[in-house]
Amino acid sequence: MTAPARRFDETARGRFARVGTTRVHRGELLRHPVYTRFLHWSVAIFFILALLTGFAIYTPWLYRWITPLFGGGPRTRLLHPWFGLIFEVFFFLQFLNWLTPMAWTAADRRWLKKLRGYATNEERLESEDVGFFNGGQKIYFWLIVLSALLFLITGILMWFDHVAGRWLVVVSYVVHDLAALLMFAGFVVHVYEGTAHQPGTFGSMINGTVTDRWAWTHHPAWYRVVTGRDPRQAYEHEKRRQLERERAIDDWESKQTPPDAL
Amino acid sequence: MSNPRTFQIQEISAHPGPVPGQGTRREDAVCKYIDVTTCIGCKACEVACVEWNDHPFRETTFNDTYQTMPTTEWNYYNLIKFVEDERDGNLMWLLRKDQCMHCEDPGCLRACPADGAIIKYENGIVDFQQDNCIGCGYCISGCPFDIPKFHPKTNKVYKCTMCSDRVGEGLEPACIKACPTGCLKFGTKSDMVQIAGLRARQLREESGFKDAGVYDPPSIKGTHVIYVLHDIKQPERYGLPANPIIPPSYTYWKWLAKPIGLWMGLLGVGAVFFHRVFYGAKLPQPEEGEIRTGPSEEIEAARKEKR
Numbered sequence: 213m214t215a216p217a218r219r220f221d222e223t224a225r226g227r228f229a230r231v232g233t234t235r236v237h238r239g240e241l242l243r244h245p246v247y248t249r250f251l252h253w254s255v256a257i258f259f260i261l262a263l264l265t266g267f268a269i270y271t272p273w274l275y276r277w278i279t280p281l282f283g284g285g286p287r288t289r290l291l292h293p294w295f296g297l298i299f300e301v302f303f304f305l306q307f308l309n310w311l312t313p314m315a316w317t318a319a320d321r322r323w324l325k326k327l328r329g330y331a332t333n334e335e336r337l338e339s340e341d342v343g344f345f346n347g348g349q350k351i352y353f354w355l356i357v358l359s360a361l362l363f364l365i366t367g368i369l370m371w372f373d374h375v376a377g378r379w380l381v382v383v384s385y386v387v388h389d390l391a392a393l394l395m396f397a398g399f400v401v402h403v404y405e406g407t408a409h410q411p412g413t414f415g416s417m418i419n420g421t422v423t424d425r426w427a428w429t430h431h432p433a434w435y436r437v438v439t440g441r442d443p444r445q446a447y448e449h450e451k452r453r454q455l456e457r458e459r460a461i462d463d464w465e466s467k468q469t470p471p472d473a474l
Numbered sequence: 475m476s477n478p479r480t481f482q483i484q485e486i487s488a489h490p491g492p493v494p495g496q497g498t499r500r501e502d503a504v505c506k507y508i509d510v511t512t513c514i515g516c517k518a519c520e521v522a523c524v525e526w527n528d529h530p531f532r533e534t535t536f537n538d539t540y541q542t543m544p545t546t547e548w549n550y551y552n553l554i555k556f557v558e559d560e561r562d563g564n565l566m567w568l569l570r571k572d573q574c575m576h577c578e579d580p581g582c583l584r585a586c587p588a589d590g591a592i593i594k595y596e597n598g599i600v601d602f603q604q605d606n607c608i609g610c611g612y613c614i615s616g617c618p619f620d621i622p623k624f625h626p627k628t629n630k631v632y633k634c635t636m637c638s639d640r641v642g643e644g645l646e647p648a649c650i651k652a653c654p655t656g657c658l659k660f661g662t663k664s665d666m667v668q669i670a671g672l673r674a675r676q677l678r679e680e681s682g683f684k685d686a687g688v689y690d691p692p693s694i695k696g697t698h699v700i701y702v703l704h705d706i707k708q709p710e711r712y713g714l715p716a717n718p719i720i721p722p723s724y725t726y727w728k729w730l731a732k733p734i735g736l737w738m739g740l741l742g743v744g745a746v747f748f749h750r751v752f753y754g755a756k757l758p759q760p761e762e763g764e765i766r767t768g769p770s771e772e773i774e775a776a777r778k779e780k781r
Binding site for chain 2: 270271272274275276285286288289290331332333336337370374378379381382383385386389393396397401404408409410411412423425426428429430447450451454458
């Protein structure tokens with residue numbers, strides 16, 4: 213990343229940190245600062261708006277359901293490229309913000325090989341070399357980078373079709389669709405991973421914090437970097453602590469008179 | 475437009491012999507016949523079109539030819555193209571009336587994403603309904619003849635309507651009516667094709683145009699505007715595509731791949747839901763109060779041993 217870009221990103225991060233707050237409690241770690249959260253949700257909102265308006269134009273079967281949401285056919289068509297353009301701007305800023313942690317490493321190649329096990333929840337703990345982002349997250353990021361470029365190029369060609377000419381429009385039509393389908397698939401998986409599949413993750417992008425248990429489970433290498441502690445040892449310690457607590461409770465329980473049977 | 479077939483007689487009581495006229499059908503399809511060999515370039519058809527459609531007159535463009543402007547416009551549906559064609563050292567001045575071809579398989583209609591913005595009537599006329607148009611411009615890239623044009627202010631697209639309002643009342647289009655030489659004719663498709671065939675043969679046998687023929691391209695299933703050309707083998711000389719096609723984006727991709735893509739997306743959402751139901755969540759470890767999970771411990775242990 214070029215020096216001016218880095219400076220811009222750091223300045224933005226500083227400014228947003230002064231305006232917003234992230235409250236970190238005991239047993240929690242700071243994961244996503246204010247700037248990241250702002251960018252993520254701005255990208256998400258404009259992506260969804262572009263996706264919806266795009267879907268209306270994509271197929272006649274969705275046209276009549278979606279166009280009323282945006283105020284009719286012509287307005288939907290008018291809004292779509294603007295939503296897309298704003299998405300591009302915010303995503304570009306997010307690209308600068310996350311370029312460093314998204315760099316592809318050997319650990320990510322190893323993570324990919326175990327993708328099947330990840331999907332079937334074979335192991336409870338991620339392998340110890342998983343850093344701030346795992347291989348799957350990085351793949352999604354780079355696929356968005358590719359798709360954003362394709363969207364921008366084909367989108368501009370179709371927006372200025374009188375300049376682009378017939379055959380460029382016709383090819384852009386298909387490529388824009390392909391990028392959209394790819395992004396939709398990724399979006400579905402992304403929302404799933406961020407909500408139902410990994411509890412605690414949605415909170416990380418709303419409040420900016422995660423529990424240390426979440427951290428040593430899903431991103432052990434990052435936990436080590438942030439806390440200086442070994443993730444597996446911390447996990448074992450917590451397991452023993454839990455066992456102790458349960459034993460103490462059972463002990464206390466055995467000394468009580470049971471509640472009266474009805 | 476009234477349908478005369480509703481009052482065609484089907485059965486007659488106590489009538490000896492068959493019902494008169496049974497099995498006959500009025501042909502619905504209309505067609506414009508344009509004989510470029512007898513066009514004199516008077517532009518009466520251009521004026522008639524502007525007048526009938528009540529468009530404001532446009533500024534003309536002088537480009538060293540008699541052509542009124544380079545291409546059709548939102549308020550100029552019909553344009554005589556003047557081509558100075560050089561061949562074997564001889565010069566031929568080709569005059570061709572350019573307007574919407576009202577294709578039997580219209581590329582504009584196939585490309586359009588807006589419900590009801592483009593309709594094709596049973597008689598073959600392809601009409602734009604500007605009220606439903608969203609201004610996306612896909613029709614422009616779908617048309618093999620570069621006909622539909624944007625209105626810069628309203629962002630709607632316009633083209634020749636074959637005077638569907640006149641045709642609906644049993645009249646011929648305005649351009650046909652205005653033509654002084656009789657090179658423009660209007661009637662049913664089969665009648666116009668027949669006349670065109672006779673004229674082309676006349677050109678070949680009596681006028682020395684050995685390659686004269688009728689332009690009615692089968693690649694878009696024929697058109698409801700047909701030309702008699704001096705040279706059917708090289709329609710490009712007249713500015714006509716030899717093999718006009720609809721881009722596959724608006725046929726195979728739009729009607730086959732798009733729905734498949736959408737269904738895959740929807741099934742994907744379902745799959746993701748069931749994934750959660752089957753495999754559960756990845757909870758932060760250790761989980762509190764967990765007792766058992768998945769298959770029984772013996773099976774789990776056996777699985778671990780096998781690995």
